[in-house]
Amino acid sequence: MARFEDGFRQIYGQNIDLSPNSPDGQMVGLLAQMKMDIEELAENVYRQLDPDVATGAWLDQRVAYAGLIRRAASYSYLRSVILTGEPLTHLYAGIVVSDPHKVRWVLTADVQLDSNGSARADFHSED
Structure with a gap:
């Protein structure tokens, strides 16, 4: 953004x-956003050329x-996950939880927590 501001100052x-509320400041912001969007697109195209990173149609091309x-795609599984909570709580298959990396996991079968509030269950990835 500083580069655009410097350019505007050299010209005008x-x-x-x-300032962000002025018409010229708005234009600088728009130009900076467009530049960032184009750079992100270029980086994404570049990364999709790597077979270890490619997804979708890009991966089909690499293959x-x-x-x-x-x-064909298949689910990732988390086996024998230890669940804890209110004793004797019933959890129904299909419940979706997410991990710290925001990956969503689906409970594969009904499970009930025991009298200590614990159970083991399997999850598969949502996508």
Whole structure:
């Protein structure tokens, strides 16, 4: 953003009002946002060219170039997760929880916490 502000000052002089509420300040903000959006898009395209990072159609392309056949998607599983809570609480299959990385997991079967408030259950990834 400073680069755009400097450019505007070189063109229009040092006294130009580039505060966020001024028309020129709004223009600087728009230009900076557009530049950031284009850079993010370029980075995403670059990363999708890496087969270890590629997803979707990009991964299909990488696989085709390598002469391979892509396997169908499958769920990731968390097995025997220890659950704790209010004793004798019944949890129904399909309950969705998320981990610290914001990955969402689905409970695969009904489970009831024991008298100590504990149970083990399996989860599969939502996507």
